[in-house]
Amino acid sequence: MSPLTAFLERARGRIEHRRALVWAIRGATVAAVAVLLVQLAARRWLAGDTQWPWVAAFVALGAVVAGAGWMADRPSLGAVARIADQSLRAHERLATALELAGRQDEQELPLVQRQRVDTDAWIEGADPDGVARPSVPRFTLALSSVAVAFSALLIILPNPALSRTEAARQAEAGREAAADKIAKEAEKASQAAPGEDGARRQELVRELRRVEESVRDAETTTDAVAELSRAQENLRSQAGPSNASRSSAAAGAGAALAQAAPATQAGAALAEVGSPAAEELKQLAAALPALRPEEQAALAQELAAAAEAATDASAAQDLRQAAEQLARGETSQAQQSLMAAARRQEEQRTGQAAAKLTDLAQALPTLDAQQQAALAQALQQAATAAEADPALAESLRRAAQALQQGRPGEASAALQAAGQRVRALAPESALDGEVASASNELKRAKDALLAEEQGARSQGAGAEQAKGQGDLPGQGEGLGQGQDLQQQGKASGEGSGQGEGPAKGVGSGPGGGSDQHRGGGATGGGAAGSLSQGPPGLPGEQVYVPGISGQGRTQARPGEGSGSGTESTPIPYENVYGEYRDEALSQADRQLIPERLQELLRNYFQESPP
């Protein structure tokens, strides 16, 4: 190896060492800047922990940049010669000598030889270390340091995007859980019972499937809650009051029918259809989840005692089973047992009433004219009392007319139809129960979603928030019906009340009602509203509890029957608009209600004054 080549190789080693340092710093800078960008992006765009693979990738990229850059930047001997010429002020001796060394035909030229000798002499006094004096790319290093410092800072500081992502993940999980519950409810509701209205059940299942899908596909919890509320409204519109009215109509018809001697038994059996026993069992079942453990234990003992005292074996069996389940803390199963007991009672009563009506239909041809006339009048009154159930009323009316016109055969057929109608009340009541169960399930799902969203918003201030919510007024709605066997007076009541802590709010207050018997407005006593299913700490919401009726008090007015109330006169909307608006806006001004919905409400009152 010539002195020139040896010198240049040594110089190349120095240059490579220096460039290795430079490229290491450059690679670190690339990685640091990229990581910083990822950290910044992670605060806005990246979801979840996806930043860490990016960070790892960019660190690897920095290493690749450093390695590849160093490899690509490896200088040739010619480049080393030029660098050495410049840095050592060799006046192009080295590059020229190296180039001349490659020209074999010029080796003997005198000046070429002299140049080589001159270069070798120069090399003897030169220091190859001077080719690449240690120097650090300060700007790059400073950039890298700043990027690393900022990246570390961003890693240490909490990432709001991660919190949002986590909250969104939880919200999505909550929506999925709610959808799963609704799916189970839909599956349960899809099992038809004999004798019920199949179309109504299909509508129920369809609605539950729709809301399940909507909740699952909802992009936000607010949308899911809105869907649940809409579904609740839909279920409410197809359930509840109609069943209560039908039971009441049957009971009223029974009372009227019992006035005619031939139909005393049938009338009494029909009047028993509206017995409160089954409703009380349903109410008890609905209230079970709200009871404290000690209350449940006490109730279990009471149910066990009632089972012992029951004369009906199947009812005793249901009550006993409910008591055992409640004692074990199986509230849901106990609810089902109680509901089964209520259904059994309804079936028994409607079955007996239907059987008595059938007996009466068969006995019609044996009645004399006077008895038929009296029965026709009683049937006419019964039809009037059963207006809330058009099918039953129509059957009774047709029977009355047939008897009045001397067609006992046709009257018999109409009475049998009335019996079938009464027999169908039990399965419809059961379906109502399922609708109510579905509605309450929707509410529970909605409350859970709202609680999760509220928890996500408060971010650790949950205890404080829960306390505040516990103080919010509860609201309840009850559907009350007053019954009087002598005079049919019906009143539906609404109650609103103050929440009593986390579990429930018992409401009491004025209820509006109507005396349908008289056709005039009446004020009835409002039944208690219940927040039986309300989650702790959340504001109460209207919950429909099916079959909880009979709590309304009726006030008799002289000469107008016992089911009367104070006569009410219509109040112009303009007079109550201000109060209505203020109340609505006040209720809407809550953190739980999305801003856009609050805005919608404000716009409504601004754009549609009376």
Add this chain to the structure above:
Amino acid sequence: MTQVTAVADELMDPERFRELAGAIEAELGKLMVGQSEIIHMALVAMIGRGHVLLEGVPGLGKTVLVRSFASALDVEFARVQFTPDLMPGDVTGSHIVTEDDQGRRCFEFQPGPLFTNLLLADEINRATPKTQSALLEAMQERQVTTGDATRALPEPFFVLATQNPIEHEGTYPLPEAQLDRFFFKLVVPLPDGEELVEIALRTTAAHEVKIEPVASGADLVAMARLAREVPMARHVLAYAARLVTATHPDHPDAPEEVGRYVRWGASPRGMQTLVVGARIRALLEGRFNVAFEDVIAVAPAALRHRLFLNFEADAAGVSADQVIAALLAHVKQD
């Protein structure tokens, strides 16, 4: 007239080269005050067998410099004072009627002042372009053609021309082809105070400084041959080429000043001049290869008369030297 008829095959020793050059510069330094750089660059041009255009105001010693070169080199010297009525034949020579031994009249060529080793073309821009053009063949081909006869000029042959930059009345600017034939254009600077004192002392005393010959025309030819052997790396050559190409305003690598002020850039002859001048300078610096700094050192002298500036440069008072400085700052060495 010195006529070098044969040059030894062997190259001159580089040390002898430097010795002769040093001797010539030293000899001229005895008379010339404050013109060492001009002397040095003129010597480089003459070693490169090139012609020199000296520009400077009257009285700076341009004529003395040329005469001193002739004395130091021991070569024949001729001076032509260029005037507007000077005819080409007055420079190249002409045929005159003579009588031979038998008394018959015939035309005989009477050589003009061109037939010398060192010609001083004083105030060359005062002659008409026609007369100026009479120098073209002589400067490039080193021969003179009159009628159907071509006569070679003596070896070595140099033209050292002077021109006055401030007198435009009655002058004829040298055409581009004429300018391109000058190896270097040297701008003779005004002496400072101390140099003026020294000039006064040397030229007004009773004792007159006499220039002794220290080299010959043959030495110059040998020096020129040696200089052309100096190795030059390709990347240095490439740098010189980039410098030349960057003098053209339409070239993508041209600096902004070139694009703005230059009408036309240097020719390939400019590149040759750069390379030859750089090689000679390297030898004079004691090196056996050309460095970037050699190219940079000779660039102003080699390029300033090859850059043809436009009207905007005249209006802005921008000189060729300023453009060249920008050029050297712009073009990268690697």
